[in-house]
Amino acid sequence: MTAAAQQKNDKKPQTAITPTRAEDFPQWYQAVIKAADLAENAPVRGCMTIKPYGFALWENMQRVFDVWLKDYGIQNCAFPLLIPVSFLAKEAEHVEGFAKECAVVTHHRLEANPDGPGLRPAPSAQLEEPYVVRPTSETIIGDSMSRWVQSYRDLPMKLNQWCSVFRWEMRTRLFLRTAEFFWHEGHCAFADHEGAKTDCLTILDMYDKFFTEYLAMPGIKGVKTPDERFPGADETYCIETLMQDGKALQAATTHNLGQNFAKSCNIKYQDKEGKEAYAHTTSWAFSSRVIGALIMVHGDDDGMIMPPRIAPQQVVIIPVLKGEGDDAVMKAADDLQKKLKAAGFRAHLDARDERTPTKMWDAIKKGVPIRVELGAREVAAGQLTHVRRDIGKDSKKTESVDAFIAGLPKLIDDMHNDMLARATKFTEANLFDVKDLAELRAFFADAGKSGFVRIDLAAIQNNPEFEAIKKEFSVTTRCIPFADAGRKVIVGRAY
Amino acid sequence: MTAAAQQKNDKKPQTAITPTRAEDFPQWYQAVIKAADLAENAPVRGCMTIKPYGFALWENMQRVFDVWLKDYGIQNCAFPLLIPVSFLAKEAEHVEGFAKECAVVTHHRLEANPDGPGLRPAPSAQLEEPYVVRPTSETIIGDSMSRWVQSYRDLPMKLNQWCSVFRWEMRTRLFLRTAEFFWHEGHCAFADHEGAKTDCLTILDMYDKFFTEYLAMPGIKGVKTPDERFPGADETYCIETLMQDGKALQAATTHNLGQNFAKSCNIKYQDKEGKEAYAHTTSWAFSSRVIGALIMVHGDDDGMIMPPRIAPQQVVIIPVLKGEGDDAVMKAADDLQKKLKAAGFRAHLDARDERTPTKMWDAIKKGVPIRVELGAREVAAGQLTHVRRDIGKDSKKTESVDAFIAGLPKLIDDMHNDMLARATKFTEANLFDVKDLAELRAFFADAGKSGFVRIDLAAIQNNPEFEAIKKEFSVTTRCIPFADAGRKVIVGRAY
Numbered sequence: 001m002t003a004a005a006q007q008k009n010d011k012k013p014q015t016a017i018t019p020t021r022a023e024d025f026p027q028w029y030q031a032v033i034k035a036a037d038l039a040e041n042a043p044v045r046g047c048m049t050i051k052p053y054g055f056a057l058w059e060n061m062q063r064v065f066d067v068w069l070k071d072y073g074i075q076n077c078a079f080p081l082l083i084p085v086s087f088l089a090k091e092a093e094h095v096e097g098f099a100k101e102c103a104v105v106t107h108h109r110l111e112a113n114p115d116g117p118g119l120r121p122a123p124s125a126q127l128e129e130p131y132v133v134r135p136t137s138e139t140i141i142g143d144s145m146s147r148w149v150q151s152y153r154d155l156p157m158k159l160n161q162w163c164s165v166f167r168w169e170m171r172t173r174l175f176l177r178t179a180e181f182f183w184h185e186g187h188c189a190f191a192d193h194e195g196a197k198t199d200c201l202t203i204l205d206m207y208d209k210f211f212t213e214y215l216a217m218p219g220i221k222g223v224k225t226p227d228e229r230f231p232g233a234d235e236t237y238c239i240e241t242l243m244q245d246g247k248a249l250q251a252a253t254t255h256n257l258g259q260n261f262a263k264s265c266n267i268k269y270q271d272k273e274g275k276e277a278y279a280h281t282t283s284w285a286f287s288s289r290v291i292g293a294l295i296m297v298h299g300d301d302d303g304m305i306m307p308p309r310i311a312p313q314q315v316v317i318i319p320v321l322k323g324e325g326d327d328a329v330m331k332a333a334d335d336l337q338k339k340l341k342a343a344g345f346r347a348h349l350d351a352r353d354e355r356t357p358t359k360m361w362d363a364i365k366k367g368v369p370i371r372v373e374l375g376a377r378e379v380a381a382g383q384l385t386h387v388r389r390d391i392g393k394d395s396k397k398t399e400s401v402d403a404f405i406a407g408l409p410k411l412i413d414d415m416h417n418d419m420l421a422r423a424t425k426f427t428e429a430n431l432f433d434v435k436d437l438a439e440l441r442a443f444f445a446d447a448g449k450s451g452f453v454r455i456d457l458a459a460i461q462n463n464p465e466f467e468a469i470k471k472e473f474s475v476t477t478r479c480i481p482f483a484d485a486g487r488k489v490i491v492g493r494a495y
Numbered sequence: 496m497t498a499a500a501q502q503k504n505d506k507k508p509q510t511a512i513t514p515t516r517a518e519d520f521p522q523w524y525q526a527v528i529k530a531a532d533l534a535e536n537a538p539v540r541g542c543m544t545i546k547p548y549g550f551a552l553w554e555n556m557q558r559v560f561d562v563w564l565k566d567y568g569i570q571n572c573a574f575p576l577l578i579p580v581s582f583l584a585k586e587a588e589h590v591e592g593f594a595k596e597c598a599v600v601t602h603h604r605l606e607a608n609p610d611g612p613g614l615r616p617a618p619s620a621q622l623e624e625p626y627v628v629r630p631t632s633e634t635i636i637g638d639s640m641s642r643w644v645q646s647y648r649d650l651p652m653k654l655n656q657w658c659s660v661f662r663w664e665m666r667t668r669l670f671l672r673t674a675e676f677f678w679h680e681g682h683c684a685f686a687d688h689e690g691a692k693t694d695c696l697t698i699l700d701m702y703d704k705f706f707t708e709y710l711a712m713p714g715i716k717g718v719k720t721p722d723e724r725f726p727g728a729d730e731t732y733c734i735e736t737l738m739q740d741g742k743a744l745q746a747a748t749t750h751n752l753g754q755n756f757a758k759s760c761n762i763k764y765q766d767k768e769g770k771e772a773y774a775h776t777t778s779w780a781f782s783s784r785v786i787g788a789l790i791m792v793h794g795d796d797d798g799m800i801m802p803p804r805i806a807p808q809q810v811v812i813i814p815v816l817k818g819e820g821d822d823a824v825m826k827a828a829d830d831l832q833k834k835l836k837a838a839g840f841r842a843h844l845d846a847r848d849e850r851t852p853t854k855m856w857d858a859i860k861k862g863v864p865i866r867v868e869l870g871a872r873e874v875a876a877g878q879l880t881h882v883r884r885d886i887g888k889d890s891k892k893t894e895s896v897d898a899f900i901a902g903l904p905k906l907i908d909d910m911h912n913d914m915l916a917r918a919t920k921f922t923e924a925n926l927f928d929v930k931d932l933a934e935l936r937a938f939f940a941d942a943g944k945s946g947f948v949r950i951d952l953a954a955i956q957n958n959p960e961f962e963a964i965k966k967e968f969s970v971t972t973r974c975i976p977f978a979d980a981g982r983k984v985i986v987g988r989a990y
Binding site: 042043044047048049050051052055056058059075076077078079080081082083084085086087088089095099100101102103104105106107108109110111118119120121130131132133140143144153159163164166168180182352353 | 595663
């Protein structure tokens, strides 16, 4: 490919993703996932298959956050995938919240279908008590805690598992809402209310730090209104993030379960005086849906933009091959990858038998933060050309290999900080204050408007007009932000 | 506690585990798991809960092996937990092998039971096609591969997932055989038979290296006889390990699936000439049952002995507190932990409010490789006392903190090498050659004998007398060892 052709390619007016965000945001979202090769719909109703590039992103998140959890004193465990139906039924609100969307296991054997081809559940192998595939694990972990917690010395007990859970969703969308999804679920027990509350707030801060420092994703911390609480919780805290279409996404939650599950699961301890008391428990999670959030917070009309600290590939090296001097270029590309890996960076060499523009556009659509182009002339001069994914050609720079490597940490930090600043600015610009329900109604009635809408908490409480607005415009309370001293509430459309 | 009392405790004739291995090996096994706090039976039929100490061991295995897999070119993914029954039915042998032990999902909702208390699967929410909780993922991954593999450029395709799988086992035992168990499952596709075979053998070597270099667990590599192959495989390779009771445990397998799954799942590619061909696929795994193997290979009558390179805690620090000078002891213990962690060791400080002998015996039962005792006198002299778990007081040594840390890598290597040598010696000493079926029968008829029994392959093939022996003594062919050029077969009782 000639330099002229490449330049022309750089300038091509079309976007890599069709439709654009402005044209059709939901379709753009699906197209970005496909173009970036992150995941696809599985041949199992409502389930997704997470492809290597998408799963590498999730693994990076796990790797960072798991260390933080362990520093906090968390111990990872593995609890069963199946939960007896009677366990789920122990906590009244909890079962109400989950029974309607469970995958129910009723048999333990298949047999040849006597009425036709294929297999059927063997009637003789029907279970006495059915199981559900865990939608969440409070009840089964609560059962273990009832045996593991005996004395005040056993508290606090801080457990976690990384796993997938299953909720039979009727309308699904990759990463955002799928029947099976991946998450970590922390479950802790404390001696008193204060311990549980502090845990919820500490973990919420940890999520916030993780989202801002690694995902470049700002959020609003707050507490849920009662109708939006986790089924069985006394209090649910959350981080709400704003997508580019003005819809909210709940990125993480922490739940103070009070003594509800301790009572239904019988988690009791003897205090120092030998008196028995119920523990106070918490649970909290973030899930693979944050990958959906990353796409919708950072993506542009050319595809995904990966926050560089969490990106599966921080740098992609594209050898520009022209038939002449290719060996030297490939060798230099290979050397560069080795040097970058040795320096602790995640560097990918695109050695595929594909044309250079294909490789470039694949890297763009995948959102690789730093794209390095290496041609024969650059190799001869000991140089390379690099460009940032988020700002494109304005950041294009040719410099020596050593200077590039030396400057890479700053390049990554700069890109991260710029992405966070852009998303923060967007969130702030799309947070609107309204003074009453009439203004709130007017806001959502205007099809051109979307975002976080902030109103006095007192204006909505026990107000049938607010319930009518919620229903009419499919909006919900997102959270009561900590920042407003509990006097305001944010309303919005949500994923 | 006085030094005299402690010494008396060290000399106590009883073992920490009751019964001993000689008294009742299966009961000893269960008692070790309990004493080491590794796992317990879950309130879900046949399932286990892996407790923090057990799961930390599994995590260490994952951490090491996952890096090796990635160096080999493996990409991790996540495939659905549920598999449509029709998928399972695609491969005739495969379904025969797994249909009888599946957890079958038939409904997607629970509702209040009209006939009594509790919940029941809602009849109106019966699925048209049932799902099974994956017993293994060849069929669902094969379905993805049929779309992902199009051209020879897509091959080899090397995928893996770390997950749990579910097989409805009737007789279960913690780690060794549970309904749900944890594993990694590699699934690869190649252009030809050679590629698939090489993959199977390469991964088998990787397993062997991992087992010997990290688990100090020797094994015999070989190929399975046809009746012991994975359902749907052309060839199954394995590593067979010998437990201290003389029973075999299959520690890992790799399967050359030939074109069986490629044909049933339609995994086709265009070669360089544009001709279509079916891919050759493989699958391979090791699972959480190797934790069971570790216990039965290395454990003694005082409990678990953790191989030091994989141990959740490589060093446990036990502050010997006597009321006087305790602050200095605790500070020294804390400093030591920090120093060890900074040097890259997994060091645990047992700061519990428990008596010193309790802490010592807990560390012994948990099998922590190196136990450090820190008393006031030692702290004053800048010293510590350490002892190896496997050889106990013969290895007891008092030296300076710096000398201990400097010598720790060698201490760990020595212990690892000794454990491997001991297990290798045991395996060799319990490998018996017999010259014909009469000797084979006599061996197993002798209740006092157990182990790997090696016989000419020709002596057992198509021989009804061998089938009778297998049945009468519950023995099976374990493998045709590579070492014997395919002319011998090993027979034994197996877990």
